[in-house]
Amino acid sequence: MNVLKPSWSLLLLSVLLSTDLPSALAGKVLVFPVDGSHWVNMNILIEDLHSSGHEVTVVRTASSWYIKEHSPHYKAITVTLPEPINIEKQDFFISFLSEILEIQRHGGSPLAFVQFYWQMLKNLYGIHWQASQLVVEMFENPVLMKQLYEGHYDLVLIDPGLPAGVLVAHKLKLPMVYNVRWITSGEGHFVVAPSPVSYVPAAGSHLSNRMSFGERLKNIFHYVLNMCIDHFIVRPEYDKLVARYFGPETDFYHLLQGADIWLMRSDFVFEFPRPTMPNVVYIGGFQCKPSKPLPPDLEEFVQGSGEHGVVVMSLGTLVKGLPSEITSEIAAGFAQLPQRVIWRHLGERPHNLGNNTLLVKWLPQNDLLGHPKTRAFVAHGGANGIYESIYHGVPVVGIPLLFDQSENMLRLKIRGAAKVLDVTKLDSQSFLPAVQEVLHQPSYRDNMQRLSRLHKDQPIQPQDSALFWIEYVMRHKGAAHLRTDSYKMPWYSYHSLDVMAFLLAVVLAVGGAVVLTIRYLCFRLCRRQKSKRE
Template identity: 50%
Template sequence: MPHTSPFGLLLVLCVLSGIDGGKVLVFPLDGSHWVNMKVLIEELHSRGHNVTVLRASNSWYIKEESPFYNSITIPNTGGFDEEFFGLLIGRLLKIRREGYSIWSRLQLEYEIIMMFKSMHEDMMQMMERMLEDKEIMKSIQDVQYDVVLADPAAGGGAILAYKLNIPLVFNVRWTIQGEGHFAIAPSPLSYVPVPGAELTDKMSFLQRVKNVMTYLFTWFQLAVIADPIFTSFCLKHFGPSVNYFSLFQDADIWLMRNDFTFEFPRPTMPNIVYMGGFQCKPAKPLPADLEEFVQSSGNHGVIVMSLGTLIAQLPQDVTDDIAAAFAQLPQKVIWRYTGPQPVTLGNNTLLVDWLPQNDLLGHPQITVFVAHGGTNGVQEAIYHGVPILGVPLVFDQPDNLFRMEAKGTAKIILQLWTVFLEALKEVLHNPSYKENMQRLSKLHHDQNRGAPHLRTRSFRMFWIEYYSIDVVLTLMVTLLIFAFVIAYIIIYVCVVLFRKKVKHE
């Protein structure tokens, strides 16, 4: 599989437009997804394309003014809630510290589900306002855009492309239905792990049962969260003949933000273009003060810690525990953190509001990356060959880090306050983590280097396993037994009550 650079992707967009200097309408998603989209926008601008970005009036990171694009601002009051994310992380860490209970975990999962439902409702309300604003729609139609470039984790891009009747290109890892492949590519559950199941492509029978159950639960979630919202919107504006899911499947090109150094081998489709790590670049020189701090580490090296775009601080007690652990190490530490200074902060630790993550990870002095497991950070670690100590918190982070752990490039910890120091020392001193990550990095940079990582498990499976017949039969028998037991209990109770009634009479 040839390695795809951003320049190849831009060539695809040029072909879609059919002319030099095409007009591109961008429908992005805020937050960390914007980091990826911004890279493509800047490259499109540098090659003479006219880019216009649709943004909500309350965007976090998508600025109204930019030298790289024009913008159309849609009035909006909902969307992402930074305060919610902070409270969510605090509650999750509290649950981990006090011990998991089924009830507390279900409550948290329910709140996350409702948050996504609210986000989808807000997105459709924004689309409603835009489609009903004749002035905005006329300004968009008058430009005669050549292509819509959209992030399908927000449902508006596909709807807008259909409304304007122009080609649609996705910058994608996730759609509103889940991981992108599951929307358009064959995905046999016998060896394609469902995100969230934390499984590899090599599954035992019980793991395949877990994979199918996770898929069914995911499908149920989507039926509750997304289907009613988008189905009713399409019915109102396009009639019963248009299915919202088909609008996503009809996208012309899927620019997939991963590749098979990260993904397990699986079936794909010819209109999927893999561009994993496209936002990663060779490291540039660090600012003078940061370079001086890095060089002061000597032979011990430097640890970089960042928990991503949305998580800049943690509960104070957790922060103090982490700082105390760092203080016991000979390595220097650069930690992106914006909260109150930990009382246990050591002289070897530098707190920063922002750090040039890509440039730091590419510095030869960096030894370990302490990360939450977001896709961007994981891909930058792969690109530069830096092993990971993973601290997964929410969303796709646990699954991303599980994939890295399965490849021997990362170690995952869930309890920051007990095993953080020991886990960090293991990644620092066990050479296998760095060796495995550097091997993965070589595959990423030269994807013509052999192909063992591209071989699927399908050819090594019996047909009963491949089609999950054994799993389906097991679940059916289990369901029948469960139904029989319930029916038996109901009949037994009815008989007992009837006999008591007869006896009383």
């Protein structure tokens, strides 16, 4: 068999690399991200697209605090809004957390909860009004719109948590790919796939997929509540924009549901089983990767833990919203452990910090979780941290704070991989035993490592799958053959209520005709017999 000599092989490779093939396959992607932790996920996809030769343009607001204007991986279009979106203010969620903790910890009255919830709904409306102004600022800027039309983009990549990009994609007549878990009405599956509330937990219900009768009632309540909030609080501003720019024949919700591909940041190793659709691609944990070596000073601290190992703690940026009395209780619990602790802490330094605890403002979370000496992870239950702990097989002590964090921790708890604490009742007497239980009871680590094996056992890695399907939409100018049009049906047609009503009417009509015929025949027979007797 003839084999190319190394020199000829290198020459052939250089020729292939110098051809125009990669540029011919390269595409142009317009991106509408959401700031904050959502940007971490979107930025990974952007870097992958850039590495694959695609040109990426990111639409950001002037007040963005994570999404930078200058990057080696993308070009930015910066839009100045009349007022910044609240979620782009670094202290918004911190003050939000402080308020709710204050009410819960002091046994707030029902009136206080109602007032807080009403204020929360007003804030939610304000966020979506502010986000909707991005569409106004773009559509009313003819120079920018001309630039977008002449950009000849292949698709729009959108985080639909704030769905301004959906309207822009429709205006430009471009296919849409979602990087999604949450959408305007809650968890994304409820918009794109059948979601029987008999066993699919609604957002905010804090339920598993195995519900009693009472829990199913609770689940329906939360489902209806979410729909009402979406219909009356979130959608009105976007409905106004659609009517203003596209006319009454266009429905905002149909635009929202019409994405070609949904890159769902979920994995059924973690999520409860549920119905899905052919245009939903699961990329849960796509941000996870093998750990890299730690910085020398951190490696020295970790190695000094000896056989006891280390505990890693991070509650994200929201830890600044925790009262000092809670962080002091956590510090007191850590001080009694033989393990060393690496704690990402941004607030006031606890006065009772133990010698075994290292406070840092930033930590390489993925690399620490992948270190062989890491024994447990104390976390708030954000999706990124959850999937990194699953990927590396590290059991969790959960202290959920806001939003979906309680439900994320519930899923790990049901699978036996986490111990969950109530932050409003947290003290050293409850915190320390919980950490010790996770450290010393083998079932937690065994269960988490089982989840890790399941998560990694896939034919294609989530990050590669996400890139494939984005490029798939580019190649085929969309993926309409994977998308059902069921969302365009009236609700009564979707549930076949009109068919059932028709069949019921037919049955009643036939049944009524049979009964009337029998009664008529009986009446005739009785009259005939009566006439014979006479």
